[in-house]
Amino acid sequence: MHYIHPMVLKIGLPVLAVAVILLHVLKRKIKYRGGIKAANTKFVKELSIYKSRKYMYAAVSVVMEVCLITTIVASLFLVARPSKKETVNNGTKKRDIFLCMDVSYSIYELNADLVESLQDVVAGLDGDRFGVCIYNTSTVLYVPMTDDYDFVNTRLEDMKEYFRLQKEYMEKFYNPSTGYMQYQTDEYEEYMDYKEKLDYYDAGTLVNNYTKGSSLIGEGLASCMYSFPRLDDEDRTRIIIMSTDNAEEAMSKPLVELDEATDLCKKNDIKVFGIFPNRDNWSGMNTTDYDTVEREMQDCVEKTGGKFYKQSESLSVDEIIADIENEEALEVEEVTITKIVDKPTGWVIVLITSMSIMLAMGLVIRL
Secondary structure: OEEOOOHHHHHHHHHHHHHHHHHHHHHHHOOOOOOOOOOOOHHHHOOHHHHHHHHHHHHHHHHHHHHHHHHHHHHHHHHOOEEEEEEEEEEOOOEEEEEEEEOOHHHHHHHHHHHHHHHHHHHHOOOOEEEEEEEOOOEEEEEEEEOOHHHHHHHHHHHHHHHHHHHHHHHHHEEOOOOEEOOOHHHHHHHHHHHHHHHHHHOOOOOOHHHHEEOOHHHHHHHHHOOOOOOOOOOOEEEEEEEOOOOOEEOOOOOOOHHHHHHHHHHOOEEEEEEEOOHHHOOOOOOOOHHHHHHHHHHHHHHOOOOEEEOOOOOOHHHHHHHHHOOOOOOOOEEEEEEEEEOOHHHHHHHHHHHHHHHHHHHHHHO
């Protein structure tokens, strides 16, 4: 056992011992002084009830004194902070996986249906680190790479609410014939309420969208790729699960196109698993050809060694999990950490027990 503040014991215990000895010595020297004396007490002292009470009082006094000393000793040990050195081998996790999600409004159908499946992906994979990137015009690192699965699922719950709002907003106010959002006069407050909630989630994903456009798929994928920690100097199995309709609506040439982003992924040994919407959920907002962008995305994804999935009722999350688990996890060096862990349990039990006995003895004396 190790104590972080040993001086507390080195000083406190001797002082306590000296104080106890002095009190006992002084107690023996104290004589009766002053007060009113009672005569003829011999008869009372010979009564059995008096004797039993006297013995009980003496026993209780001893017990209370012992408990008081024990309480002070336990307190001193707790202040000294009993602890133990533990050596922990933190082997790095098997894989690093990023969920890279296109959050443009043309893909709200896919995202609304897919986000629960993504939670199943997180729940179905054990021993990996996870992160989440969302993008439209610009990219937000929504969840940095972590092995805190509860935190990841909490953030995905927030994403479910985001996509639910997107879906309701589009179904209520989007007019396919005009390509604009429209609302009646009596719907204005409801419309603004949706806008306010969605602006909160959209923050960071629409930087300079009036000049750059939207759904910049290549930039989103490249940004996600560079969000992997220690990309250049650590060999790990890295995977990106990307959901998008690949319907880029750029107003100027993006910094990185999808084929360039997947070339970067291939160069850095990152496999991309792409999930694409089916034709029924292809948005009327898109100006690109469905078959063309589907083929382009499939070619780019498979170029990295990953796999292309198409949204359907038969899309199996188990299949995605199985495909990812088939990716061999690279062995990496273990990180050995020596840490100090507080071990107060024993002394806390002693402290509580002694205080409880003192309380009980106090009640006995009052009976």
